[in-house]
Amino acid sequence: MNALGWALMILGAALLAVAALGLLRLPDALSRQHAATKAATLALGLMLAGLALLQPSPAWWIRIGALVAVLAATVPIASHALARAAAPRADD
Amino acid sequence: MNAERSVVLETTVAFFYWVMLAASLWLLLRGHNAPGGGFVAALVAVAATAAHALVFGVAAARARLPFGPLGLSALGLALAAASGLPALLLGQAFLTHLWGELAVGGLALKISTVLIFDLGVALCVWGALGGFCLRLLETVR
Amino acid sequence: MNGALAAAPVLVPLLTAALTVALARWPRRQRAASAAGALLLLLCCAALLQGAIGGMVVTARFGEWDAPFAIAFRIDRAAALMLAVNAVLAVAVLAYPGRGALATPFGAPLVHGLLAGAGGAYATADLFNFYVWFEVMLIAALGLIVAGRRPEHLEAGLKYLVLNLFGTVLLLAAVAGLYGLTGQLNYEALGLALAGRGDDPLALLLGAMLLVALLIKAGAFPFLFWLPAAYPVLPAPLLALFTALTTKVGAYALLRVLYEVFPAAAPTYAQALGWIAVATLVAGVMGAVYHYDVRRILAFHSVSQMGYILLAVALGGAAGIAAALFFSIHHILVKANLYLIAGMIASRGGHHDLRRIGALARTDPGLAVLFALSAAALVGFPPLSGFWAKLLILREGAAQERYLWMALALCTSALTLLSMAKIWIEAFWKPHPAPAAVPQGPLAPGAWAACGMLALLALALGVMPGPLIDFLHQAAATMAAPPSGLAP
Amino acid sequence: MKRFVAGVVILWRVFVAIGRSGWQISWRILRPSRSFAPGFVEYRFQPMGPAATTVLACLICITPGTTAVDVDAANGSMRLHLLDAGHGDAVLEEIRLLFEGAVRTLFAKEDVS
Amino acid sequence: MTILVEVFLGAALLLVLEALRRLPGTANRIVAVDLLSVCALAACVVAAARSGHTAFLDVALGFALVAFLATVCWAFALRAGMPEEDGP
Amino acid sequence: MVQAVLPAASQAIWIRGAWLIPLALLPAVAGLPGEPASWSVPWVAPLGVRLGFTADGLARLFLLLVCGVGAAVLAYTPGYLRGHARLGQLMCLLIAFTLAMAGAILADDLLLLLLFWEATSVLSFLLVGFEHDSQDSRDSARQALLVTGAGGLALLAGIVLILLAAPGLRLSDLAHLDPAVLDDARFQAGVALVLVGAMTKSAQFPFHFWLPGAMAAPTPVSAYLHSATMVNLGVYVMARFDEAMGAVPWWEATLLSIGTITALWGAVQAPRERDLKRILAWSTVSALGTLTVLIGLPNELGALAFAAFVLAHALYKAPLFFVAGNVDHATGTRLIDRLSGLRHGMPATALAALLAGLSMAGLPATVGFVAKDSIKAAKEVSEVLWVVEGASLLVSTVGVAVASVAVVRIFFGRPAHPAGHNPHEGGWRLALPPLALAGLGIALGLFPALAEPLVADAARMIAPGLAPADASLQTDWLLRLESFAVVWAVGALVYAGWNRLYRLLDRLRFLDRAGPAAAYGAALRGLKHGAGAVARGLQGRRLSRYLGTTVAATVLLCAPWAFGLGFPAPAAISIDGAGVLVGCAAAILGAVLALRARGTLGRLLGAGAVGVGSAVVFLFRGAPDLALTQLAVESVFVVVAAVALRRYRQGPGTVARRVGAWRAAVALAFGVLLGAVLLALSGRPLDGAMADYFLAQSVPQGHGRNVVNVIIVDFRSLDTLGEIAVVMLAALAAWPLARRLPARRKKP
Amino acid sequence: MIEWAMAASVAVVAAAGLYLASSRDLVSIAVGLALLGSAVNLFVFAAGRLGQAAPPLIAPGAAAPLAAVANPLPQALVLTAIVIGFAFACFSIALALALAAHDGRADADALEQAEPPPRPDGDPGELP
Numbered sequence A: 001m002n003a004l005g006w007a008l009m010i011l012g013a014a015l016l017a018v019a020a021l022g023l024l025r026l027p028d029a030l031s032r033q034h035a036a037t038k039a040a041t042l043a044l045g046l047m048l049a050g051l052a053l054l055q056p057s058p059a060w061w062i063r064i065g066a067l068v069a070v071l072a073a074t075v076p077i078a079s080h081a082l083a084r085a086a087a088p089r090a091d092d
Numbered sequence B: 001m002n003a004e005r006s007v008v009l010e011t012t013v014a015f016f017y018w019v020m021l022a023a024s025l026w027l028l029l030r031g032h033n034a035p036g037g038g039f040v041a042a043l044v045a046v047a048a049t050a051a052h053a054l055v056f057g058v059a060a061a062r063a064r065l066p067f068g069p070l071g072l073s074a075l076g077l078a079l080a081a082a083s084g085l086p087a088l089l090l091g092q093a094f095l096t097h098l099w100g101e102l103a104v105g106g107l108a109l110k111i112s113t114v115l116i117f118d119l120g121v122a123l124c125v126w127g128a129l130g131g132f133c134l135r136l137l138e139t140v141r
Numbered sequence C: 001m002n003g004a005l006a007a008a009p010v011l012v013p014l015l016t017a018a019l020t021v022a023l024a025r026w027p028r029r030q031r032a033a034s035a036a037g038a039l040l041l042l043l044c045c046a047a048l049l050q051g052a053i054g055g056m057v058v059t060a061r062f063g064e065w066d067a068p069f070a071i072a073f074r075i076d077r078a079a080a081l082m083l084a085v086n087a088v089l090a091v092a093v094l095a096y097p098g099r100g101a102l103a104t105p106f107g108a109p110l111v112h113g114l115l116a117g118a119g120g121a122y123a124t125a126d127l128f129n130f131y132v133w134f135e136v137m138l139i140a141a142l143g144l145i146v147a148g149r150r151p152e153h154l155e156a157g158l159k160y161l162v163l164n165l166f167g168t169v170l171l172l173a174a175v176a177g178l179y180g181l182t183g184q185l186n187y188e189a190l191g192l193a194l195a196g197r198g199d200d201p202l203a204l205l206l207g208a209m210l211l212v213a214l215l216i217k218a219g220a221f222p223f224l225f226w227l228p229a230a231y232p233v234l235p236a237p238l239l240a241l242f243t244a245l246t247t248k249v250g251a252y253a254l255l256r257v258l259y260e261v262f263p264a265a266a267p268t269y270a271q272a273l274g275w276i277a278v279a280t281l282v283a284g285v286m287g288a289v290y291h292y293d294v295r296r297i298l299a300f301h302s303v304s305q306m307g308y309i310l311l312a313v314a315l316g317g318a319a320g321i322a323a324a325l326f327f328s329i330h331h332i333l334v335k336a337n338l339y340l341i342a343g344m345i346a347s348r349g350g351h352h353d354l355r356r357i358g359a360l361a362r363t364d365p366g367l368a369v370l371f372a373l374s375a376a377a378l379v380g381f382p383p384l385s386g387f388w389a390k391l392l393i394l395r396e397g398a399a400q401e402r403y404l405w406m407a408l409a410l411c412t413s414a415l416t417l418l419s420m421a422k423i424w425i426e427a428f429w430k431p432h433p434a435p436a437a438v439p440q441g442p443l444a445p446g447a448w449a450a451c452g453m454l455a456l457l458a459l460a461l462g463v464m465p466g467p468l469i470d471f472l473h474q475a476a477a478t479m480a481a482p483p484s485g486l487a488p
Numbered sequence D: 001m002k003r004f005v006a007g008v009v010i011l012w013r014v015f016v017a018i019g020r021s022g023w024q025i026s027w028r029i030l031r032p033s034r035s036f037a038p039g040f041v042e043y044r045f046q047p048m049g050p051a052a053t054t055v056l057a058c059l060i061c062i063t064p065g066t067t068a069v070d071v072d073a074a075n076g077s078m079r080l081h082l083l084d085a086g087h088g089d090a091v092l093e094e095i096r097l098l099f100e101g102a103v104r105t106l107f108a109k110e111d112v113s
Numbered sequence E: 001m002t003i004l005v006e007v008f009l010g011a012a013l014l015l016v017l018e019a020l021r022r023l024p025g026t027a028n029r030i031v032a033v034d035l036l037s038v039c040a041l042a043a044c045v046v047a048a049a050r051s052g053h054t055a056f057l058d059v060a061l062g063f064a065l066v067a068f069l070a071t072v073c074w075a076f077a078l079r080a081g082m083p084e085e086d087g088p
Numbered sequence F: 001m002v003q004a005v006l007p008a009a010s011q012a013i014w015i016r017g018a019w020l021i022p023l024a025l026l027p028a029v030a031g032l033p034g035e036p037a038s039w040s041v042p043w044v045a046p047l048g049v050r051l052g053f054t055a056d057g058l059a060r061l062f063l064l065l066v067c068g069v070g071a072a073v074l075a076y077t078p079g080y081l082r083g084h085a086r087l088g089q090l091m092c093l094l095i096a097f098t099l100a101m102a103g104a105i106l107a108d109d110l111l112l113l114l115l116f117w118e119a120t121s122v123l124s125f126l127l128v129g130f131e132h133d134s135q136d137s138r139d140s141a142r143q144a145l146l147v148t149g150a151g152g153l154a155l156l157a158g159i160v161l162i163l164l165a166a167p168g169l170r171l172s173d174l175a176h177l178d179p180a181v182l183d184d185a186r187f188q189a190g191v192a193l194v195l196v197g198a199m200t201k202s203a204q205f206p207f208h209f210w211l212p213g214a215m216a217a218p219t220p221v222s223a224y225l226h227s228a229t230m231v232n233l234g235v236y237v238m239a240r241f242d243e244a245m246g247a248v249p250w251w252e253a254t255l256l257s258i259g260t261i262t263a264l265w266g267a268v269q270a271p272r273e274r275d276l277k278r279i280l281a282w283s284t285v286s287a288l289g290t291l292t293v294l295i296g297l298p299n300e301l302g303a304l305a306f307a308a309f310v311l312a313h314a315l316y317k318a319p320l321f322f323v324a325g326n327v328d329h330a331t332g333t334r335l336i337d338r339l340s341g342l343r344h345g346m347p348a349t350a351l352a353a354l355l356a357g358l359s360m361a362g363l364p365a366t367v368g369f370v371a372k373d374s375i376k377a378a379k380e381v382s383e384v385l386w387v388v389e390g391a392s393l394l395v396s397t398v399g400v401a402v403a404s405v406a407v408v409r410i411f412f413g414r415p416a417h418p419a420g421h422n423p424h425e426g427g428w429r430l431a432l433p434p435l436a437l438a439g440l441g442i443a444l445g446l447f448p449a450l451a452e453p454l455v456a457d458a459a460r461m462i463a464p465g466l467a468p469a470d471a472s473l474q475t476d477w478l479l480r481l482e483s484f485a486v487v488w489a490v491g492a493l494v495y496a497g498w499n500r501l502y503r504l505l506d507r508l509r510f511l512d513r514a515g516p517a518a519a520y521g522a523a524l525r526g527l528k529h530g531a532g533a534v535a536r537g538l539q540g541r542r543l544s545r546y547l548g549t550t551v552a553a554t555v556l557l558c559a560p561w562a563f564g565l566g567f568p569a570p571a572a573i574s575i576d577g578a579g580v581l582v583g584c585a586a587a588i589l590g591a592v593l594a595l596r597a598r599g600t601l602g603r604l605l606g607a608g609a610v611g612v613g614s615a616v617v618f619l620f621r622g623a624p625d626l627a628l629t630q631l632a633v634e635s636v637f638v639v640v641a642a643v644a645l646r647r648y649r650q651g652p653g654t655v656a657r658r659v660g661a662w663r664a665a666v667a668l669a670f671g672v673l674l675g676a677v678l679l680a681l682s683g684r685p686l687d688g689a690m691a692d693y694f695l696a697q698s699v700p701q702g703h704g705r706n707v708v709n710v711i712i713v714d715f716r717s718l719d720t721l722g723e724i725a726v727v728m729l730a731a732l733a734a735w736p737l738a739r740r741l742p743a744r745r746k747k748p
Numbered sequence G: 001m002i003e004w005a006m007a008a009s010v011a012v013v014a015a016a017g018l019y020l021a022s023s024r025d026l027v028s029i030a031v032g033l034a035l036l037g038s039a040v041n042l043f044v045f046a047a048g049r050l051g052q053a054a055p056p057l058i059a060p061g062a063a064a065p066l067a068a069v070a071n072p073l074p075q076a077l078v079l080t081a082i083v084i085g086f087a088f089a090c091f092s093i094a095l096a097l098a099l100a101a102h103d104g105r106a107d108a109d110a111l112e113q114a115e116p117p118p119r120p121d122g123d124p125g126e127l128p
């Protein structure tokens, strides 16, 4: 359980690094935004899942659940807002 | 910031405004035992106010601040200062906090002047920083 | 009761500030609340002073926590006196007809914020708490500076902000460093903890940082740039308030820090401090000699006079401390009055620049008397307050055989005379350069009341300095005494 | 009950979508040699209420390779940014299949059509 | 073993900062800042894992709520038209 | 300015009767018997200052002059300035001056003397500048104030030193001073400084130049201040110290040389003037020099001569000033070239001039003769240098010539005066005072015994050893005539050749360029330049310089101790600290980012990165509250930053492409200083008592499990109260700054 | 090791802050001041020592921490300092914006309204 938890954490962290790498590798702001939101969400999700395995107690799970909910709600909005801002206007 | 309206942001911010205020209250109430407290609570509230202002306009956000931003701030400061006054009546030093138990339906609630102090901190900071953000946002509308 | 009284120097102005913010939309109610707050503060400070005269040291450990751990206010003779003088000045400034910054909706709360900051800084016996109150003062002062909103106000605000914020950063670092070194924040506890470290370079370095931070706040050479940059563009009542509340707090804290926190190392610092003081004296007065704008002249004199205070601080001992406190009080009363009078000169003459005004002795004889009295007090003609202040410093300096310092101080005095004579000759004697120009309208009774009150106080101080000197000797003896151990 | 099921379905699909989209973009970052062409497409749908539109837009944002840029709730159209516009139609079809219906069910009352 | 998490976290932070330094244009950098706050969230999670205190998750929760504002605000500013600065 | 208080009517009753005030003072003190009378009450106890007054012989002599001349002046002034709008003001100042002089002369306490001394300086400033519409008058007033004010400071310094050497010393103690005190270097230095002060007041070389300048004052003021009272204050103080200091070698030598130079200087300058008042002023300088020489003479007869000459000088110089005033009043000029034969229009003034002139020339049967005779006697007894002797001869000669100019040249001969004027007497107020004083001079010359007790009493205060036999002023003047004949003859020659002498002396232009007056001007100009340089240095106006200098000075003042710091050795990297390292790295990179960014966004984001780095450090060092606060602050700050980005345009050229080396060095030095302190600190043990107290008390007493929060709201809640005050005040402060922009200006 | 890292970051951040604070660009000055504040916050935090990674929280039911925890006092001090620093940062930015709005040059070194330039000959001249 512990090992799996840490493995998920490491995987998540690695994915975060990959997302950061994406900033440098992807061609334009909109594409980079995909990296910043989607990969990062997955990374955080993996880390939180790992943490849930590492700390199997309700006090932790409640918080992890709340955090996941908040992230799931805010990340797409952030993504939308960023994309909206970075994209050329429709009427351009 | 005069971006044109977005239904997504309007819907979510209208919802999140209350979520953030609830979170702010939560941080305020449990600050004595876990991370949080008046200042952070206020910052979350300020964030809510600012987000509301961004999406629905400054006037709408200001209308949601009771007493107006600076009045709120003054109220907060007065509350925080006043929380230290009861102790003076008991002959103790200023800001000596008093604790009491309040029985509400079989639940023993700890109430104290500390909470008033923290509430004062939160209101003061919310009003001041929220008001400042609103005023600043107004300049670029 | 004592506990309430101890908190009053911050509590009253803070509550007044909050109230006046809430009343910002109703100017008349706001003015009434502001005046009531100032009078209440004066009342509380008078009570504190009354107690201090009786030898009582009002202390409060906020929250009733144990001795070195709680934030403590310790209002001894010196603090009570400075607080009382501040309160007097606040009343005078609020009586003075407000224009510019003070008449804006947030003028009153900012003034009370400034008072709260100064009150806390005088009363506190906790180094970090001192930092907090100093920040309160700084932001309130900035608010008042920029409230005029004209470009020169904003520029003054920027210079004031940047240079003072550096001082604040230094102050905070020094405070934290001293905490890290000793584990204490209370003055007395710090003094005890540092007593055995007279030669620890880290302690000395932290002390030097703290002193430099306070010197920046006090406007000493070569940290004075913010003062002549910011002061000369401000309206008269603000200047009066600033001269009392900002630099003097720095000097007072310098006294406290040197003789309560670093008594062992004080002689090490005194040499450097003395030369800084002399440089401040000379630099300030030279600037005053150069300028033709009344406010600029007075601002540079503020620098120069701070040199006297610092000189007394550097001399140290009970006599030096007493001299520093006497000089501070004299300077607050007289200089604040001169700033107010400068405002009256400008409102009658139509300008602050001496080259544009004149003949006021003929048109405003009362103003002339008022100015002459205050200027003579500033120069130090006997038997006005400045004379005794100067004499106290000279006596102690000569007793310590600091002849060069004293000689330079006397030269400064001569140049002070020169520049005061300049204001008199140019503004009051010289025929008006544009004879068609008529005085700008009558002076408000509030202005006369404020200036008259301050002048009477300064006069009383000059004619009867004995009781105050005695009182200050007692105050200084308490301050210069080695730490006695902490009260339980 | 129907709406509860729809909610659960959406949650599950979101869960999967997060995993897929994260994986997809990571892969793309690590293998940049594979050429792809980002671009915009127009996604049209049956107009629905603002809340429903918002949820749909959020789901689209979570879906692999797509982000909602401009949303017009009244006319039922969105401008999407696709990481790989080459497969645009397939992606739109997938969205329609996976999310649009479920969201419509979830917000049945609010349906304006 | 656990240090790997911090190494990856550090790597992510450094890459984001490098992106902030190197990427041209406002939009790119705002995207990078968004990722920076995700990194901070991740740091909270790691700190929670290492210390065994839920307190750090509370931090993450509070921050997640306000970070949302930050991104939205940047987006609005960008959308409203910030001056495009050439070069970092 | 006094008009505000007093009625403005120019001939109010109090103005007309003001001359009685000094006369009323006279019997109060001068009428006392020969023994000194003292009166003293404590004033400033902690400084040992008393309101102590003593009236002894010397004081009485001077007081008599002050009151007598004062009465004459106060009687004269309303006539001289009839109808002047500010006559009342002038009268008030003159009365105040009388009181100040009386106080200075009676004062026994040194600081009290200083008080009245400074009062006379200030009043003299106001009096000299009375006609302040004229630039000349203002400049003269300022000059007088500066010179005597500086002298006052020397006096203050001297008194401080004297009181340090001899605490509680009073002037009346000087006569019987403890020899140990006299040996104290501080006492001698103090007396030297007092002497400097006295020299400025008494217009001794090189401080004399203010006196001729002060002739810009209205004539009554000159007659009062600059003939025989205020300028005498300096010699009065010298005389007070003479008995005590007589034993000190430098004292008498200094007095003799200063007095001689001053007397000579005045004598040389007098013939170079055409303005009657200025001629008289120079002769006053000369007389003051002579008085100083007399104090410096080492025998008792010198003291007697001093006292006699003080009296005589007052009795002829004051009337001569009045005469100059009358002439000016009647003709509108004081230039001797344009005046002659005025005796026809102004007989009374001519008579007064004649009587005073006779006395000044030292002709027999005048008080001037009596004084000159005692001077001669004193010099004969002392073995003074031939230079002094010769100088005094020259001075006497010029005195005779000046007296002749003031009398013969102006009042006799063919009538001549500026057109449009009809010289006539200006009423009894102008005629009587000079006549009375000059007449008194003749009376005392005829009956010296009348003055003898007064003069001898005064002399005994300076020289207690003066024998009664030597104290006589009576001389068989017929026997003495021949010794003065030479002086009179040469004086007559000088008078006859006055114009030629004027042209000759006028060539001595270098005296104007190199003299002390020129030095004064040069000093003022130098001061102006110096002040300009200092002001420029302090107000470079560039904020970056201000900050740079402030920081550099900070580092320099702190650096000496930084070299003694010891640092802990860097330990190996531990897994435990990895998170902190990540945070530190982020903070450093963020700082570099902010530093190197050219745009506003880059800077703001860099600062944000520093914040995130700090938050990471806080997270990994057990500070969740801090991390949350820091991160929340960074997020909310985005609103501010975004607005800044929308509104702000960098100024052209404000962002330098190159690193400013000096700026960077100063900044780095300060950073390194902070870092070094931190590092040195981390090698020391921490006294954790405070932390332990808070940790222990948090739950039982603070009812909270988050210790940081309990500190914030309870243990140190006062800090928090101040902190939220800062936040509210910051909002108030920023409120007027954040205003909607005016329409954006188009950039060219 | 972390002590050295902290000292280094304090030094670098403070130096960068001061460098920026002494620049001519108004917003750079504000940012520099903020950085200076951040540096000194780190300094205060580290001055309380970096020994423990456990937060100063007390478990429910316990009267005191069961194990060693981080020093809570510097945390409280830094918290205060952060808030104050934030207030000042807001004010600085507002001031910078207001100044820039008044003066199109937005150059801190070109400000000369409050301090008229002294003349080289030391004579302020007849009239400005």
Ligand code: NA
Pocket: F054, F059, F104, F105, F106, F107, F108, F171
């Ligand atoms: Na006397």
Ligand code: NA
Pocket: F242, F246, F252, F294, F295, F296, F297, F298, F299, F302
């Ligand atoms: Na002698």
